Amino acid sequence: MSKEMKKFVALVGTNTKDATNRKLLQFMKQHFAGQADIELMEITGLPMFDKPQDMHVPDRAQAMAKEIDAADGVIISTPEYDHAVPAILMNAIEWLSFGIHPFADKPVMIIGASFGSLGTSRAQEHLRQMMDAPEVHARIMPSSEYLVGQSLKIFDDEGKLNDTEKVAQLEALFADFQQFVNISKELWHSTQVDKELLDNRNNIKA
Amino acid sequence: MKLVGIAGTVEEVSYNKKLLQFMANHFSSQVDIDILPIEGIPMFDQDNDQTETQAVQYLNRKIKAADGVIIATPEHNHTITAALKSVIEWLSYRVHPFEDKPVMIVGASYYDQGSSRAQLNLRQILEAPGVNAVVMPGNEFLLANVKEAFDANGNLKDGKTVDFLATTLLKFTKFVKVINTMNDVPVQTDGAAEEEDLMAQHPVKTTVKDVDMEADDWVEQAAKKTNAVDGDTYVKLDRGLLTVNQLNYFLNTVPLELTYADDNNQFIYYNRGQAKGKMLAPRKPGQTGDPLQKVHPDRAVRGVKKVIHALRTGTDYVMTPVPGWTADKAIIHYYKAMHDENGNYAGVNESVFDVMPVVKWYLKKSGQLLMPDPNAKTDAGASASVDDSASAGGSDTGASASVDNDSASTPAPAPDMSADAGAGASES
Numbered sequence: 001m002s003k004e005m006k007k008f009v010a011l012v013g014t015n016t017k018d019a020t021n022r023k024l025l026q027f028m029k030q031h032f033a034g035q036a037d038i039e040l041m042e043i044t045g046l047p048m049f050d051k052p053q054d055m056h057v058p059d060r061a062q063a064m065a066k067e068i069d070a071a072d073g074v075i076i077s078t079p080e081y082d083h084a085v086p087a088i089l090m091n092a093i094e095w096l097s098f099g100i101h102p103f104a105d106k107p108v109m110i111i112g113a114s115f116g117s118l119g120t121s122r123a124q125e126h127l128r129q130m131m132d133a134p135e136v137h138a139r140i141m142p143s144s145e146y147l148v149g150q151s152l153k154i155f156d157d158e159g160k161l162n163d164t165e166k167v168a169q170l171e172a173l174f175a176d177f178q179q180f181v182n183i184s185k186e187l188w189h190s191t192q193v194d195k196e197l198l199d200n201r202n203n204i205k206a
Numbered sequence: 207m208k209l210v211g212i213a214g215t216v217e218e219v220s221y222n223k224k225l226l227q228f229m230a231n232h233f234s235s236q237v238d239i240d241i242l243p244i245e246g247i248p249m250f251d252q253d254n255d256q257t258e259t260q261a262v263q264y265l266n267r268k269i270k271a272a273d274g275v276i277i278a279t280p281e282h283n284h285t286i287t288a289a290l291k292s293v294i295e296w297l298s299y300r301v302h303p304f305e306d307k308p309v310m311i312v313g314a315s316y317y318d319q320g321s322s323r324a325q326l327n328l329r330q331i332l333e334a335p336g337v338n339a340v341v342m343p344g345n346e347f348l349l350a351n352v353k354e355a356f357d358a359n360g361n362l363k364d365g366k367t368v369d370f371l372a373t374t375l376l377k378f379t380k381f382v383k384v385i386n387t388m389n390d391v392p393v394q395t396d397g398a399a400e401e402e403d404l405m406a407q408h409p410v411k412t413t414v415k416d417v418d419m420e421a422d423d424w425v426e427q428a429a430k431k432t433n434a435v436d437g438d439t440y441v442k443l444d445r446g447l448l449t450v451n452q453l454n455y456f457l458n459t460v461p462l463e464l465t466y467a468d469d470n471n472q473f474i475y476y477n478r479g480q481a482k483g484k485m486l487a488p489r490k491p492g493q494t495g496d497p498l499q500k501v502h503p504d505r506a507v508r509g510v511k512k513v514i515h516a517l518r519t520g521t522d523y524v525m526t527p528v529p530g531w532t533a534d535k536a537i538i539h540y541y542k543a544m545h546d547e548n549g550n551y552a553g554v555n556e557s558v559f560d561v562m563p564v565v566k567w568y569l570k571k572s573g574q575l576l577m578p579d580p581n582a583k584t585d586a587g588a589s590a591s592v593d594d595s596a597s598a599g600g601s602d603t604g605a606s607a608s609v610d611n612d613s614a615s616t617p618a619p620a621p622d623m624s625a626d627a628g629a630g631a632s633e634s
């Protein structure tokens with residue numbers, strides 16, 4: 001691993017074993033192995049978020065937050081359930097914005113795969129809205145929708161994307177994302193202020 | 207009226223729970239609201255299907271049996287809670303109790319505008335195909351600054367808020383009646399309608415043979431096979447002479463969405479005049495040529511069969527409302543039977559249109575207003591009357607309008623399926 005290689009957390013937005021969204025992230029990990037260090041992160045194993053009065057955040061969520069904190073950016077791949085983000089991913093984001101703020105000002109790239117041809121466009125829109133909420137406050141890469149439709153047919157036996165156009169698109173987008181991470185590092189002025197705002201908000205809530 | 211209430215949260219202390227509880231108590235003389243807790247429903251997981259568990263089946267049964275559903279939603283991160291989303295996922299996976307169910311959304315939050323994004327989001331989710339609820343349009347009940355809103359007995363302190371909630375609930379009860387009447391179009395009892403072959407397996411004289419009906423380029427293939435003319439070639443019509451181009455200009459600008467389904471129940475034409483995405487009943491170019499069954503969701507198949515059977519056996523036309531009428535939009539499907547020169551059934555001429563622009567224009571031009579008909583029988587055939595759904599949809603024109611006797615006696619509201627099938631072959 002070269003020195004300037006960036007570290008990314010790839011959040012798998014589903015609890016389904018054979019999910020095509022996990023395949024998509026696994027493909028990215030392999031395909032970009034020479035450029036970046038991408039580690040997949042599962043979101044299972046968290047209890048249903050119930051906004052406990054004592055503000056206790058489960059250990060699993062704390063551990064996830066730590067890894068995200070240490071990463072240069074986060075890639076999230078989301079399926080689409082009922083025109084929206086699956087509950088399991090919503091739940092993870094709820095825990096990861098409850099008194100802890102691992103996503104605050106973290107560069108985020110959103111992608112998604114679906115069986116139909118629309119390729120999770122509505123779920124991605126929904127996810128953007130969530131990641132932009134004050135308690136989450138991620139830095140979402142703008143104009144970067146990456147949709148994989150017909151996701152059951154698009155991977156070959158070795159888990160490679162079999163559509164060269166889609167691969168080229170992903171390569172370009174990932175190059176942009178790495179650039180976006182660099183630019184985001186320059187945008188530190190508001191970060192401090194934002195962090196303070198978030199902390200204040202938590203005090204109000206408590 | 208039997209309603210169920212769901213508070214979209216598993217928090218122990220919740221103002222949304224409080225709001226629902228208040229509604230159930232305060233309006234108990236008007237409606238019966240049964241509150242269904244969602245605690246204990248596990249996280250949705252395709253690999254661990256919980257549909258058959260008691261907890262999920264309980265919700266499924268209760269919602270199915272209810273006349274309507276009220277959901278009170280908090281807002282987390284600009285959206286609904288994962289707990290509520292998970293419940294909806296279970297109820298849109300193997301079972302679908304929300305299908306065609308009238309739903310009202312309310313929400314309570316700490317801040318001023320809180321829950322408005324979550325409400326909008328919830329609406330989109332409930333209208334997704336696997337859920338298919340009919341969410342009351344227009345109304346948003348947002349209870350802001352909840353910490354001060356309730357007294358020690360759990361009652362809302364502000365009289366105006368209670369009044370507004372009462373009005374919203376009244377609109378919802380009307381909406382529930384309208385939607386549920388639309389849903390129970392009586393089935394013809396002789397079962398003959400079931401015989402309609404929506405897979406189009408009974409070719410007729412005009413059926414183009416040896417072309418895959420479901421091919422995306424069915425039109426091109428079938429045109430080649432039949433040596434169909436196009437462009438500036440003239441065709442002789444009853445009564446006139448047009449080139450194919452002219453015919454297209456003409457049909458594409460008729461202010462109706464027209465569909466031709468032939469006597470073999472094959473969808474062979476629609477006028478592609480509307481910009482994509484703007485159609486009231488969206489059709490895709492690749493669908494032309496498909497058997498009717500392929501262009502309808504399963505749940506619509508029975509209704510389609512009934513309509514076609516009625517037309518094939520002598521009914522002149524059938525009108526059906528699209529659920530969700532408001533004062534601004536009331537979409538109708540108008541199915542007219544077609545016959546050849548010998549009177550043999552030749553298929554369906556379907557037009558889809560929104561009546562409200564014309565109704566509004568007419569009212570303006572004639573200086574009249576719409577008003578609710580105090581004698582309307584919401585559960586008879588005339589259920590889908592304009593006034594009823596207008597007020598159900600939260601219109602203010604409908605609610606405050608006055609009118610003279612003249613307009614009260616203007617032509618009757620759309621005859622719906624039941625009224626029409628009964629009228630048989632009445633020529634209009």
Ligand SMILES: Cc1cc2nc3c(=O)[nH]c(=O)nc-3n(C[C@H](O)[C@H](O)[C@H](O)COP(=O)(O)O)c2cc1C
Nearest residue numbers: 016019020021079080081082083113114115116295
């Ligand atoms: C409850 C439920 C709802 C779904 N709703 C949608 C939907 O609205 N849009 C869609 O494209 N796929 C929907 N799907 C199908 C697929 O799960 C979806 O295309 C998904 O993105 C596939 O991703 P995966 O392979 O990573 O699980 C739904 C599936 C379930 C179980």
